[in-house]
Amino acid sequence: MMRDPRKAWLRAASLGIMMFLYLPIAVLVVYSFNAAKLSTAWQGLSLQWYALLARDHALLVALQNSLLIAAVSTAIATLLGVSAAVGIERLPWRRRTWLDGAFLLPLVMPEVMMGVALLLFFVLIKMPLGLLTVTIGHAVFNVPVVTMIVRARLRKLDPHLEEAARDLGATPWQAFRRVTLPLVRPSVIGAALLAFTVSLDDFVVTFFTAGPGATTLPLKVYSMIKTGISPEINALSAMLVVVSMALVGLSLVMQRTNEK
Amino acid sequence: MIRRSMGFRISHYHQITKSPKHAWLAAVLCVASLLACQPAPEDGRKPAPKAGQATLYYFTWSDYVGPELLEEFERQTGAKVVVDTFSSNEELLAKLQSGASGYDVIVPSDFMVAVMMKQGLLAELDPAKIPNAQQLVGALATLPVDPEHRFSVPYLWGTVGIGYDSSVIPTPPDSWAVLWDKRYEGKISMLNDQREVFGAVLRLMGQSMNSRDPAVIEAAKARLLEQKPLVKTYTSDHFDQLLASGEVVLAHGWGGPVARAMALKPSIKYIVPKEGATIWADCLVIPRTSRNKELAMQFINYLMDRDVAARTSERLLFASASRGAMALVAAGVQNNPAVYPDEAALGHLEWMLDVGDALRSYDRGWTELKMK
Numbered sequence: 001m002m003r004d005p006r007k008a009w010l011r012a013a014s015l016g017i018m019m020f021l022y023l024p025i026a027v028l029v030v031y032s033f034n035a036a037k038l039s040t041a042w043q044g045l046s047l048q049w050y051a052l053l054a055r056d057h058a059l060l061v062a063l064q065n066s067l068l069i070a071a072v073s074t075a076i077a078t079l080l081g082v083s084a085a086v087g088i089e090r091l092p093w094r095r096r097t098w099l100d101g102a103f104l105l106p107l108v109m110p111e112v113m114m115g116v117a118l119l120l121f122f123v124l125i126k127m128p129l130g131l132l133t134v135t136i137g138h139a140v141f142n143v144p145v146v147t148m149i150v151r152a153r154l155r156k157l158d159p160h161l162e163e164a165a166r167d168l169g170a171t172p173w174q175a176f177r178r179v180t181l182p183l184v185r186p187s188v189i190g191a192a193l194l195a196f197t198v199s200l201d202d203f204v205v206t207f208f209t210a211g212p213g214a215t216t217l218p219l220k221v222y223s224m225i226k227t228g229i230s231p232e233i234n235a236l237s238a239m240l241v242v243v244s245m246a247l248v249g250l251s252l253v254m255q256r257t258n259e260k
Numbered sequence: 261m262i263r264r265s266m267g268f269r270i271s272h273y274h275q276i277t278k279s280p281k282h283a284w285l286a287a288v289l290c291v292a293s294l295l296a297c298q299p300a301p302e303d304g305r306k307p308a309p310k311a312g313q314a315t316l317y318y319f320t321w322s323d324y325v326g327p328e329l330l331e332e333f334e335r336q337t338g339a340k341v342v343v344d345t346f347s348s349n350e351e352l353l354a355k356l357q358s359g360a361s362g363y364d365v366i367v368p369s370d371f372m373v374a375v376m377m378k379q380g381l382l383a384e385l386d387p388a389k390i391p392n393a394q395q396l397v398g399a400l401a402t403l404p405v406d407p408e409h410r411f412s413v414p415y416l417w418g419t420v421g422i423g424y425d426s427s428v429i430p431t432p433p434d435s436w437a438v439l440w441d442k443r444y445e446g447k448i449s450m451l452n453d454q455r456e457v458f459g460a461v462l463r464l465m466g467q468s469m470n471s472r473d474p475a476v477i478e479a480a481k482a483r484l485l486e487q488k489p490l491v492k493t494y495t496s497d498h499f500d501q502l503l504a505s506g507e508v509v510l511a512h513g514w515g516g517p518v519a520r521a522m523a524l525k526p527s528i529k530y531i532v533p534k535e536g537a538t539i540w541a542d543c544l545v546i547p548r549t550s551r552n553k554e555l556a557m558q559f560i561n562y563l564m565d566r567d568v569a570a571r572t573s574e575r576l577l578f579a580s581a582s583r584g585a586m587a588l589v590a591a592g593v594q595n596n597p598a599v600y601p602d603e604a605a606l607g608h609l610e611w612m613l614d615v616g617d618a619l620r621s622y623d624r625g626w627t628e629l630k631m632k
Contacts, residue, residue, distance in 0.1 A: 129362070
């Protein structure tokens with residue numbers, strides 16, 4: 001088929017970019033099935049690294065920490081983020097722009113600054129570093145994420161729907177609970193899934209806020225590299241990639257439903 | 261009018277809430293199962309946690325302690341051990357300095373012990389509570405940074421030398437000069453550690469690796485710049501893999517990883533150059549902020565127990581500081597010069613010390629080397 005040469009060029013460029021983005025991940029996943037202990041030589045298919053992974057107690061503890069932190073911080077961030085989104089959308093325009101900036105700032109601020117700031121804050125209030133401080137840290141950077149996503153959905157809603165509910169005798173809470181919330185639910189779930197993923201993957205903020213007994217999976221992987229890159233890390237990373245991609249995909253699907 | 265709308269709302273309400281109820285149920289189940297799975301991996305393998313059970317927080321290098329050794333300690337004392345891992349001395353220092361650390365036992369390297377002592381971060385040890393620390397191998401009996409072991413107990417130690425592939429380099433090298441041999445261009449790896457890299461060239465020049473003389477450091481830098489085209493990579497993390505896979509045939513590095521490469525490729529050998537090399541030790545210390553110093557000392561004593569220390573040494577392929585352990589270590593490990601340096605090598609090893617303001621000269625030289 002003959003096509004517009006500009007289109008062909010575009011296709012090649014996008015293919016190149018996709019390769020650039022995903023080839024390293026593909027190599028990582030492929031080598032997690034390598035039978036050899038050396039990550040540089042291929043010696044046939046094997047699942048031994050996954051088996052080793054399943055028996056590694058320290059890794060499993062790190063996984064538990066990661067899941068627990070992600071679940072709790074997502075719950076907190078969703079609760080605060082949705083409330084903030086609803087609140088901000090109802091504000092008059094002038095005050096809203098001010099808050100827009102305040103909520104956007106944590107997203108554009110270098111993560112390392114947020115990490116240091118949180119660490120200093122926890123030291124200042126003499127809060128011992130541990131699972132709790134990491135959870136709080138994750139909730140902090142996840143609130144703006146949730147707020148952004150939910151606000152985008154709220155803005156598309158017809159404001160008259162809630163007004164109609166109020167007209168028909170619903171209390172503000174009832175109107176929110178039975179009209180607004182069901183309408184934005186897909187975006188709330190999508191935002192929560194995304195927040196969960198971000199929390200699961202986070203290194204920088206975790207690094208600064210982690211204390212005794214709060215080693216998460218990314219921290220663990222980082223310290224494991226010091227004693228040589230074992231294919232066990234490949235196996236672990238491959239699983240993380242799959243889980244993260246699934247969650248992000250699910251998040252996107254949830255955000256798109258109801259968008260007609 | 262109102263009645264009708266109410267009816268509408270109620271019927272609608274049922275429709276709408278059907279799925280969120282399930283969603284919430286699923287979410288609750290998720291969290292519940294997460295919480296439920298928390299103690300699961302420990303079931304049956306560890307004694308049930310008792311009320312008020314003491315917990316020891318151990319902050320160490322990744323993979324530095326075998327899980328079975330921890331379980332043994334937990335069985336003996338009824339205490340629970342929580343292990344976290346760090347990847348560099350600097351990271352460890354940063355955590356400790358943040359003032360919010362709750363660790364009971366940490367494992368800094370010798371030079372970092374000096375830094376921590378100077379900053380008053382360490383608790384003084386009670387020798388009576390750590391009897392196993394009295395029997396140290398000769399090379400470690402006095403540590404220059406803490407000669408009387410008031411704050412630190414040397415745990416694992418070794419040398420920095422050259423790992424090489426004897427199938428490519430048949431005549432065993434004996435000098436740092438081999439790292440400047442043009443025949444091995446692109447097949448050499450150096451540590452990604454400024455003091456160690458400068459240390460190697462300083463020893464080759466017949467100087468101390470702790471030299472503070474700017475002219476000497478400048479001359480050392482010139483030799484490193486001359487060597488750079490031959491170097492494939494500066495890495496501290498995976499030179500053992502590069503050696504074993506044949507990507508490099510000469511690697512400047514710690515003996516332990518080289519010994520691990522030997523297991524993968526038997527033609528790998530290790531030497532401590534005749535000009536002398538670094539001796540290092542990772543030490544067990546207790547941060548001043550530890551809330552459980554008694555248990556911490558008990559733990560240090562346990563790790564220094566000759567049986568425990570010998571098993572650790574065999575697994576990690578680093579030398580144990582315990583004199584008793586050396587005799588118990590398998591012969592293959594004991595005779596491996598990458599793990600336990602021989603008498604000849606022991607004679608000209610040097611500890612890396614704080615060089616004060618001269619560090620800036622090293623910093624500048626290192627930056628220049630990496631930029632070019």
